[in-house]
Amino acid sequence: MQFNTKDKELALKVVYYGPALSGKTTNIQKLHELLDPEARGRLMTLDTKGDRTLFFDLLPVHFSTRSGFRIKLKLFTVPGQVIHETTRRIVLAGTDAICFIADSQRSQRSANNEAFKGMRRNLKANALDPKRIPVVIQFNKRDLPDAQSEAELAHYEGKGPEPIFRAVATRGEGVVETLRGCLNLLWDVLDAELDFRRKLGITKDEFMENIFGSLRNQAAGFEGKEARQR
Numbered sequence: 331m332q333f334n335t336k337d338k339e340l341a342l343k344v345v346y347y348g349p350a351l352s353g354k355t356t357n358i359q360k361l362h363e364l365l366d367p368e369a370r371g372r373l374m375t376l377d378t379k380g381d382r383t384l385f386f387d388l389l390p391v392h393f394s395t396r397s398g399f400r401i402k403l404k405l406f407t408v409p410g411q412v413i414h415e416t417t418r419r420i421v422l423a424g425t426d427a428i429c430f431i432a433d434s435q436r437s438q439r440s441a442n443n444e445a446f447k448g449m450r451r452n453l454k455a456n457a458l459d460p461k462r463i464p465v466v467i468q469f470n471k472r473d474l475p476d477a478q479s480e481a482e483l484a485h486y487e488g489k490g491p492e493p494i495f496r497a498v499a500t501r502g503e504g505v506v507e508t509l510r511g512c513l514n515l516l517w518d519v520l521d522a523e524l525d526f527r528r529k530l531g532i533t534k535d536e537f538m539e540n541i542f543g544s545l546r547n548q549a550a551g552f553e554g555k556e557a558r559q560r
């Protein structure tokens with residue numbers, strides 16, 4: 331996080347972490363489609379198949395608050411393949427929150443578990459406390475026949491503190507809910523630690539509205555847009 335109260339600038343970093351092919355890139359591609367073009371920047375996607383040393387996707391989202399703060403939200407994905415462990419560690423550096431994208435398919439259970447353990451290990455390697463960094467878990471690919479059942483997911487819900495979201499990222503289902511859930515936790519942590527609400531001069535609701543408000547307006551169509559300008 332970069333928080334500059336003098337220049338009224340705040341940059342937050344959220345990382346989409348998880349095993350290979352769980353749908354991390356699809357999540358931020360859908361966000362890119364859904365978010366207000368005025369609020370989001372260019373989606374940068376680097377292909378992990380290519381011959382590069384650093385691979386990740388980045389979607390910047392930026393907006394100004396009523397209180398005059400410029401806020402930039404940087405959404406990153408990590409490459410899931412085992413060989414890219416160093417990249418995952420580097421991308422996690424300085425992260426403020428994590429959306430862990432799990433693959434619902436039964437065949438991917440151990441890949442999910444390995445990635446989750448790796449995430450905790452890489453947080454620690456970056457001197458970040460896994461207990462302090464907000465994490466939400468998304469079980470993606472709910473549409474596939476081999477997906478773990480609701481009863482099986484309920485088992486995870488009881489296991490850890492992380493909220494669990496269901497998604498079909500390819501259809502955009504659950505994508506916004508997951509990010510919203512993550513930012514909800516992040517706001518609470520930052521408000522408790524830094525007195526965020528007072529320093530930013532906005533409430534949590536306003537913060538969320540700034541990011542996601544345009545989604546509702548898109549659904550509401552032209553009338554919604556007009557109402558927003560008033």
Ligand SMILES: Nc1nc2c(ncn2[C@@H]2O[C@H](COP(=O)(O)OP(=O)(O)O)[C@@H](O)[C@H]2O)c(=O)[nH]1
Pocket residue numbers: 348349350351352353354355356357407410470471472473474497498499500501
């Ligand atoms: N059936 C299904 N396929 C998905 C879903 N989300 C992503 N995929 C597919 O899974 C593959 C890997 O997705 P990608 O976002 O590249 O995974 P990443 O490696 O985590 O970034 C792609 O072929 C996606 O179209 C989903 O919810 N359902």
Ligand SMILES: [Mg+2]
Pocket residue numbers: 354355356407408409
């Ligand atoms: Mg990817």
